[in-house]
Amino acid sequence: xxxxxxxxxxxxxxxxxxxxxxxxxxxxxxxxxxxxxxxxxxxxxxxxxxxxxxxxxxxxxxxxxxxxxxxxxxxxxxxxxxxxxxxxxxxxxxxxxxxxxxxxxxxxxxxxxxxxxxxxxxxxxxxxxxxxxxxxxxxxxxxxxxxxxxxxxxxxxxxxxxxxxxxxxxxxxxxxxxxxxxxxxxxxxxxxxxxxxxxxxxxxxxxxxxxxxxxxxxxxxxxxxxxxxxxxxxxxxxxxxxxxxxxxxxxxxxxxxxxxxxxxxxxxxxxxxxxxxxxxxxxxxxxxxxxxxxxxxxxxxxxxxxxxxxxxxxxxxxxxxxxxxxxxxxxxxxxxxxxxxxxxxxxxxxxxxxxxxxxxxxxxxxxxxxxxxxxxxxxxxxxxxxxxxxxxxxxxxxxxxxxxxxxxxxxxxxxxxxxxxxxxxxxxxxxxxxxxxxxxxxxxxxxxxxxxxxxxxxxxxxxxxxxxxxxxxxxxxxxxxxxxxxxxxxxxxxxxxxxxxxxxxxxxxxxxxxxxxx
Amino acid sequence: xxxxxxxxxxxxxxxxxxxxxxxxxxxxxxxxxxxxxxxxxxxxxxxxxxxxxxxxxxxxxxxxxxxxxxxxxxxxxxxxxxxxxxxxxxxxxxxxxxxxxxxxxxxxxxxxxxxxxxxxxxxxxxxxxxxxxxxxxxxxxxxxxxxxxxxxxxxxxxxxxxxxxxxxxxxxxxxxxxxxxxxxxxxxxxxxxxxxxxxxxxxxxxxxxxxxxxxxxxxxxxxxxxxxxxxxxxxxxxxxxxxxxxxxxxxxxxxxxxxxxxxxxxxxxxxxxxxxxxxxxxxxxxxxxxxxxxxxxxxxxxxxxxxxxxxxxxxxxxxxxxxxxx
Numbered sequence: 028x029x030x031x032x033x034x035x036x037x038x039x040x041x042x043x044x045x046x047x048x049x050x051x052x053x054x055x056x057x058x059x060x061x062x063x064x065x066x067x068x069x070x071x072x073x074x075x076x077x078x079x080x081x082x083x084x085x086x087x088x089x090x091x092x093x094x095x096x097x098x099x100x101x102x103x104x105x106x107x108x109x110x111x112x113x114x115x116x117x118x119x120x121x122x123x124x125x126x127x128x129x130x131x132x133x134x135x136x137x138x139x140x141x142x143x144x145x146x147x148x149x150x151x152x153x154x155x156x157x158x159x160x161x162x163x164x165x166x167x168x169x170x171x172x173x174x175x176x177x178x179x180x181x182x183x184x185x186x187x188x189x190x191x192x193x194x195x196x197x198x199x200x201x202x203x204x205x206x207x208x209x210x211x212x213x214x215x216x217x218x219x220x221x222x223x224x225x226x227x228x229x230x231x232x233x234x235x236x237x238x239x240x241x242x243x244x245x246x247x248x249x250x251x252x253x254x255x256x257x258x259x260x261x262x263x264x265x266x267x268x269x270x271x272x273x274x275x276x277x278x279x280x281x282x283x284x285x286x287x288x289x290x291x292x293x294x295x296x297x298x299x300x301x302x303x304x305x306x307x308x309x310x311x312x313x314x315x316x317x318x319x320x321x322x323x324x325x326x327x328x329x330x331x332x333x334x335x336x337x338x339x340x341x342x343x344x345x346x347x348x349x350x351x352x353x354x355x356x357x358x359x360x361x362x363x364x365x366x367x368x369x370x371x372x373x374x375x376x377x378x379x380x381x382x383x384x385x386x387x388x389x390x391x392x393x394x395x396x397x398x399x400x401x402x403x404x405x406x407x408x409x410x411x412x413x414x415x416x417x418x419x420x421x422x423x424x425x426x427x428x429x430x431x432x433x434x435x436x437x438x439x440x441x442x443x444x445x446x447x448x449x450x451x452x453x454x455x456x457x458x459x460x461x462x463x464x465x466x467x468x469x470x471x472x473x474x475x476x477x478x479x480x481x482x483x484x485x486x487x488x489x490x491x492x493x494x495x496x497x498x499x500x501x502x503x504x505x506x507x508x509x510x511x512x513x514x515x516x517x518x519x520x521x522x523x524x525x526x527x528x529x530x531x532x533x534x535x536x537x538x539x540x541x542x543x544x545x
Numbered sequence: 546x547x548x549x550x551x552x553x554x555x556x557x558x559x560x561x562x563x564x565x566x567x568x569x570x571x572x573x574x575x576x577x578x579x580x581x582x583x584x585x586x587x588x589x590x591x592x593x594x595x596x597x598x599x600x601x602x603x604x605x606x607x608x609x610x611x612x613x614x615x616x617x618x619x620x621x622x623x624x625x626x627x628x629x630x631x632x633x634x635x636x637x638x639x640x641x642x643x644x645x646x647x648x649x650x651x652x653x654x655x656x657x658x659x660x661x662x663x664x665x666x667x668x669x670x671x672x673x674x675x676x677x678x679x680x681x682x683x684x685x686x687x688x689x690x691x692x693x694x695x696x697x698x699x700x701x702x703x704x705x706x707x708x709x710x711x712x713x714x715x716x717x718x719x720x721x722x723x724x725x726x727x728x729x730x731x732x733x734x735x736x737x738x739x740x741x742x743x744x745x746x747x748x749x750x751x752x753x754x755x756x757x758x759x760x761x762x763x764x765x766x767x768x769x770x771x772x773x774x775x776x777x778x779x780x781x782x783x784x785x786x787x788x789x790x791x792x793x794x795x796x797x798x799x800x801x802x803x804x805x806x807x808x809x810x811x812x813x814x815x816x817x818x819x820x821x822x823x824x825x826x827x828x829x830x831x832x833x834x835x836x837x838x839x840x841x842x843x844x845x846x847x848x849x850x851x852x853x854x855x856x857x858x859x860x861x862x863x864x865x866x867x868x869x870x871x
Contacts, residue, residue: 049743054758132756139752146616146801164800326658328619379660384700391704391747398752398802408750408758455658462660466803514660 054412055132058124062217063420070422071195073543075188076344076429077285081195084281086274089202089224100268101209107263108213115263116215122260123216126231127186127424128415131407133235133253134182135400137243141170142398144331144469151329155299161245168243172395172476173338173439176403177295178242180344180429180436185238185286187429189230189279190422196278197222205268215264225275226267227421232257233279234286241287293342300336308332315450321363321457323450323471334470339444344433345534355441355530357523360451360473371517372461375454379461379514386512387464393477393509396466402477402506403435406484409502413492426544427491431484434535438483438528439476445527446471454517465513474524475516478507482528487535503528584644584671584691585771586784587724587733590636593861596830597633600648604849609707610841612797622656624707624845628666632853644671647698650710659708662701666711669695684727689735693718704746704762706804707845713744713806714764731777731784737769744806753807754796762807765794773818782820786836789813798843808843815839818851828857 071081078084090097107115122129145165147153154165161167168174202224206212221227232254239250258276261267267275300307311333315322325331342348346355361367378386395402410431414424451473455461468476485503489496507525510516539545590596605625608617630648637643646669653661670693677688696715703713722735741764750758768791775784795809816836823829834851838844 049763051743051759051761051763054749056758132758135750136752136756139756143799143801166800328656382660384702387702388747391702392749394748396803398799399748400750400752400756463658464660467658 056121058128058415060120060123060217061125061128061421062418063219063423064418065420065423066220067420067422067544068194068198068221070191070420070544071193071198073191073194073422073426074541075191076184076433077289078188078192078282081191084192084278086192086196086200086225086278088200089270089274092202092208096270097208097268100270101205101212103269104205104212104262104265107259108265111263115259118256118260119215119264122228122257123264124415125421125424126228126257127190127421127428128411129257130182130186130231130235130253131179131411131428133250134179134239135404135407137239137246137249138170138175138178138404139398139400141166141168141243142175142401144169144171144397147329147331153331158244161243166245170243170401171334172401172403172480173298173335173341173443174295175401176432176436176439176480177290177293177341179403179407180432181242181286181290182235182238183425183429183432184344185234185279185283186231187422187425188286189234189282190227190425192278192282193225193227193230193275194221194422196225196274197227200224202271204266206265212265214266216266219266223267224271225278226261226271227275228257228261228267229272229275230279230282231421231425232272233276233281234283235279237280237283238286238290241290289342294337294340298335298338298341300333306332307336311336311447311450319362320449321452323452324456325469326453326456326467327469331469333447334468335443336447336470339440339442339447341440343437343440345437345531345538351441351444355444355527356448357445357474357527359449360517360519360523363452363457367519368517371519372454372458375511375514375517376458376461378512379454379463382464382512389505389509390464390513393506394465394513395477396468402480403432403439403484405506406431406435406480406488409499410484410488413488413495417492423544426542430487430491430535430539433538434483434487434532435480437534438479438531441527441531442474442476442479442524443470445474445523449473453515455514461514463514465515467515472516473520474527475507475510475520476524477510478503478516478521478524479528479531481506482525483531483535484528486529486532487539490532490536490539584673584693584720585722585735585737586773587687587689587722587726587731589639589673589675590634590642590857592636592638593859594636595633595858595860596635596855597631597858598830598853598855599629600632600646600851600853601627601629602648602849602851603627604847606838606845606847609845610843611800611802613842615846618657620657621654621659621707623654625653625655626847627651630665632855640675642671642673644673645669652708652710654708661708662705662710664701664710665699666697666701667695667716668698669693681725682727684725687724687726689720689722689724691718691720691722691735691737693720702747703744703806704748704751706806706808709806712741712764713746715742716740720769726777729776729778730774732774733772735769735771737771739767739769741766746806751805753805762805764807765792765809767792775818780822780824782818784818786816786818786834787813788816788836795843804843810841810843812841812844813839828859830855830857 145154156165156167156169158167201222204223206214236254312322395405450471453472481503485499488499507521605623607623628648628650632646634642634644648666650666651663673691675689679686701710703709716739718737718739720735720737724733744762745760770789773784773786791811792809795807798804814836818834820832832853837848838846
């Protein structure tokens, strides 16, 4: 044996190399073709979120099947199918998993890419990303958790409304699928029993593309590329003819424009806390001091302005602004001078100084910090993972994700309201012995964002997928605890955050019970 | 006197521990798997000799390359890495040595809130084979083949750069090395290919230049070049060392982002390496070294020192009259 190794080291090396193939398959590639158990053909009767009615936006009737132009469109499909490449097949396979799911994944990717706090300039001040100049550093947006939660919510809600409208017009116009009109067309996705005008996939494209222009203005090229692939996949698959795609996309865009209007007036623009060049950051600090409390101070170096101090005033989806203050805002956290506080601080110090591998694993599993899709993105990933096996219709996918993401956005609002109402310090500010096991977020502690997001998400997901209720609640608890293990939150931040999140989730359940989808 | 030393070297199956010069790859403060490398010089242990001891190395940096941009980070301050651990080399024969190394690593950032990590890093094993030894002109040329394997010796966290204790991959490496010695002057050059396994991290997805839905991370392979020249005397060895590590793939840290294990980490280091084997204490070897990073990408601009204390044990039947320099 020794001789073998000494004489043939190169042979041994090659043998070892070949023994360890480094390819692996990522989870989202394996998603099967969407093949709904129930087609939810009555989706046109479900209650839209921001549209007044399903027919608020007009969709003109399609041309007749007998029209020459329709035949031309059928022939277009045949042309595509005749010259299909392997890349085309891959494209069809990829998009067949469902437009709502794939656009949700694209969103998560964009959020992760843009979730980077700007670096300070030479004078030590932090530049503010500019929506009108998104490609110049600092890139717009900085998709931190509140920004991300809102982005997911707008896109999901718009997709849902666009689909309600699309399903409505499907039953109005009763255009049958191209493969029923011409039996020579191959269908490369599962056959749908829905009418096909306007295309539900195109409605999702239109809604997504239009909103992403607003939310990720620097990514137009990438977004348009994805949209083009999606369109192409539907045509090649023989699932839709071109006018079904065009009508669907126009409908989706029109719905999205209503959401764009809402977004421009939902007060996110003021969330930075700067009006006419004057910021409120000092005001928040003196406010806490006047109450006799220790104010939060940024521990970034140089000190960074607090993240979106007025995000708590953004207009929620599931309830009104007054509800944020009167029904959900929690009582004040334990005073820094209190015994209760000292006990909580001791616990954080303990977790800071005594990490175990198991706890560190939990901290990192739920870290969702800089450069990630954020906690709202993580809950979208969890929702997707558990919805895939359920074989849901496209509109039910959209509805469930809209409920989830409205909960997450409203969770961000109520959580940020609490953070900037109380403006309390992080544990490591009060006790410098406390070092953290994950990045320290640059905003006050109470309540924990992870906990509020997770409480809201688990509550609505438990309602939508009741057989997994315990699993979701356990996950939420673990995500919440991960912030104490990470030594960046007190226990009360987490416990109260979870409770607030549950309250938000319950509003989503109320909506879910009355949206006509049950 | 030089002649005498020269003869001593030319005759040998050399028997000493005088080698262990350390090149520690401090990647943004943590270190890459190959650490203490007794495997990268041209010196062999004689048959049945076992050289064992303790290696220490420390390094720190307060600037790093974010992609190709050199910057400081006030939220990290100075990142330091300290390693200590057993290291040894066994002469299976005068031409075949087995070398091992197992460092314990502790990291720290002087500013910001992040807590450093500590733990046992990777167990590294090398088989070093002196394949050819030939007189060329007035000097001696030797050719070596070195095969290495390393794997994490504890369940440490790799995805916590720059403060993780290691990168978590299992590595197979193959090195070709040529050494030329003329009198007391030597030059050694080597090239290494490092095959790195994928790693698993604690989160279910991550972003590189695109989104990945997996806890597995593809680790690009790496190449290393090393050149060392200097004086190789009876009691002292003193060499200047240049070393380059290039990751064959990987991606750049984006602006103000965190580093990631599969970044394209490149670095060029210059340093000095010395070894002292006092004549009056048989078998004792002291080693030391220092190096600094002169160029890099996605790594810290680190400066480090190394020190080690070793002793040679003789397991042969013969009386251990002489362990080295026979």
